[in-house]
Amino acid sequence: MVRVDGKGTESLVEIRSLDKKYRRGGEEIDVLRGLNLDVDQGEFIAFMGPSGSGKTTLLNLIGGLDVPTAGTIRVAGDEIGALSGRKLAAWRARHIGFIFQMYNLIPVLTAFQNVQLPLLLTGLSKSDRREHVEAALELVGLTDRMHHYPRQLSGGQEQRVAIARAIVADPTILLCDEPTGDLDRASGDEILAIISRLSREFRKTIFLVTHDPVAAERAGTLLHLDKGTLLECAADGRVACKPEDRKR
Amino acid sequence: MAIPIEYNVRSAVARWPSTLVAVLSIAGTVAVFVVMLAMAQGFQATLVSGGSPENAIVLRGGAESEMMSALTLDQARVLAGAPGVARSAAGDPLASNEVVVIGAFALAATGSDANVQIRGVSPLALDVRPNVRIAGGRFFQPGLTELVVGRNVPSTYTGFSLGSTVEFGGGSWTIVGVFDAGGSSFDSEIWCDATVLNQIFKRPENIFQSVTVRLESPESLGAFKDAATSDPRLAVDVFRETTYYEEQSRTVSTIIRVLGFIVAAVMAVGAVFAALNTMYAAVSARSAEIATLKALGFGPASVVASFVGESIVVALAGGVVGSLAALPFNGFTSGTMNWSSFSYLAFSFRVTPAIVASGLVFSIVMGIVGGLPPAVRAARLPIVVALREL
Known part of the structure; x- marks a missing residue:
């Protein structure tokens, strides 16, 4: 279940009264204002909204890449605002998988080595790491490209490697920031199909930021952000924006 | 586990022009350092080897x-x-x-x-x-x-x-x-x-x-x-001969060593700046990569260790090149005034394993000094800002 009224209990993700302000050129900009959100395990949520509405900022805050100006974010029982430095990094390694618009692969490492990176933070043996990496690459259909460097891959293939890297350590949450934004329609559809499969078959909790309505259609829940505020879809605070009853 | 060192090695190779500048700067410094130490070592060894532990030399008290x-x-x-x-x-x-x-x-x-x-x-x-x-x-x-x-x-x-x-x-x-x-x-x-x-x-x-x-x-x-x-x-003083000649060699060998350290220190400043420049450029060019590694869960200490490690690898390469460049001086014969006897003394430079090891340690020190500030900057890069730099 997804709620935006701040009345959820024991959700995987609990966001309360979240504010985020930026200071630019002496001017304070409110990016997120008093945002509440409760998300249960296994939900697939898409965020849409105009540029500057705070979608990516919200994703960064959930992933512990940025800190809120006010309010709290609790993920799997951890209040991430209370973590910093080494602890926050370890928390990210355990709970979060990132999929970026520009793939963010390390160019001097092969696909295998890129996917293996998150596992270096675990206690897995070399052979176990190899097993996990091969399984992740198989899931995205790239076992035959595992020893290729990013420059030897197409954009779609690079993004599939990035997905394998995001899921290889079995994180609690996947955060996808415009994952198809730099791809053609066919490649984008392949990526969305993989992400949908991760939600459907592996019950991953997924947050997807997109400008693409077709991409958003894949999500179980669609939330609109506008001027830093989540627009509610149902009067009782429970989000009812399922594919069949979304407001157009 | 830390960020794999092959990431740093391959990155250093990928941007080889700036890496080469740093390597050559450090190589030059290490070469001078090793040659100066080899000169002092040769001078001292030449004097000390004249003595025998089975001989005693007696002088007026x-x-x-x-x-x-x-x-x-x-x-x-x-x-x-x-x-x-x-x-x-x-x-x-x-x-x-x-x-x-x-x-x-x-x-x-x-x-x-x-x-x-x-x-x-x-x-x-x-x-x-x-x-x-x-x-x-x-x-x-x-x-x-x-x-x-x-x-x-x-x-x-x-x-x-x-x-x-x-x-x-x-x-x-x-x-x-x-x-x-x-x-x-x-x-x-x-x-x-x-x-x-x-x-x-x-x-x-x-x-x-x-x-x-x-x-x-x-x-x-x-x-x-x-x-x-x-x-x-x-009314005499008695010395073991080796001790006496070691003492006699001390003034000149110390002068040579001090001069060597001064020259090497001056050159090291330049070499460290080269290393700093190279590593700052590396951090700047790879800020999005650094942010990605941090987003994946690598902590600040891992990032610092990674970039200091990269700097050490570059500096050590310079140290090896510099030591190799100094090797031909091994056995090179020169001469100088021995101030204890006011006479000209011919001696051979001695590039010993200990001196080469000193040169390599010196290069590592330069790598750490040149790598640490950029590494700290890398660790402090705001992830969100750096991720936008792709």
Whole structure:
């Protein structure tokens, strides 16, 4: 279940009264204002909204890449605002998988080595790491490209490697920031199909930021952000924006 | 586990032009550092190797070198009869009463004069110093104006080939032999009969500057020293010969080392700036990669270790190149003034494993100093800002 009224209990993700302000050129900009959100395990949520509405900022805050100006974010029982430095990094390694618009692969490492990176933070043996990496690459259909460097891959293939890297350590949450934004329609559809499969078959909790309505259609829940505020879809605070009853 | 070092190595190779600049800067610094240390080491080794642990040298009490010392023949006889002094097969004590004077001779390389140490020794000098052997010709005959010269002398000075005659001190001397002292400072000396040298230079015949004795064993030094220093007829200082020459080499080798460190330090500043520039450029160019690694869960310490490690790899490459560049100087012969004897001393540079190791450690230090500030900057990069820089 997804709620935006701040009345959820024991959700995987609990966001309360979240504010985020930026200071630019002496001017304070409110990016997120008093945002509440409760998300249960296994939900697939898409965020849409105009540029500057705070979608990516919200994703960064959930992933512990940025800190809120006010309010709290609790993920799997951890209040991430209370973590910093080494602890926050370890928390990210355990709970979060990132999929970026520009793939963010390390160019001097092969696909295998890129996917293996998150596992270096675990206690897995070399052979176990190899097993996990091969399984992740198989899931995205790239076992035959595992020893290729990013420059030897197409954009779609690079993004599939990035997905394998995001899921290889079995994180609690996947955060996808415009994952198809730099791809053609066919490649984008392949990526969305993989992400949908991760939600459907592996019950991953997924947050997807997109400008693409077709991409958003894949999500179980669609939330609109506008001027830093989540627009509610149902009067009782429970989000009812399922594919069949979304407001157009 | 840390960020894999192959990430850093491959990144350094990928941006090879700036890496090469840093490597060459550090290589130049390490090469100078190693060569200067090799020079000091060579000078010191040349002097120290002249001494033997089985020999003791005796000077007048308070004298810091042979040039400042004076011992009478009577004192020399007392010393020769002291306990612990070895004896020849004929039963004679192995003691050499020695006189040192300075002669100025033309260097073969430049034609300018340089001071040469001329040592008057006793006829038993070769028995007292078994590490010195005649390599050509013969030893001088007592009572004659004959010279034997160290193996460096004929090549260093004009007119000192075997059989030649040289003029100095008002006398005419014939070179009858060349000796090999195993690369020690004696190889730069000229030896003759001490009594004849005193006569030619019109010095008191019964005054010597030092007495060197062969001990029965290295452990005999204590007994000899106790006897010499407690005898009321003697007011002397006794040194093991190796200790004496080590002390004699200290001033010049320290000067060379200090100069070397100063030159290397100045160059190191430049090399560290090169490393800093390279690493700051690396951090700037790879800020999105760094942010990605941090987003994946690598902590600040991992990022710092990774970039310092990269800097060390680059610096160590420079250290290896610099050490290799310095290797050809091993054995290179040069000469300088030995300030304790005011004479010219030929010596060979010695690039030892310890010196190469020092050069490599020096390069690592430069790598750490040059890598740490950029690494800290990398660790502090705001992830959200850096991720936008793709």
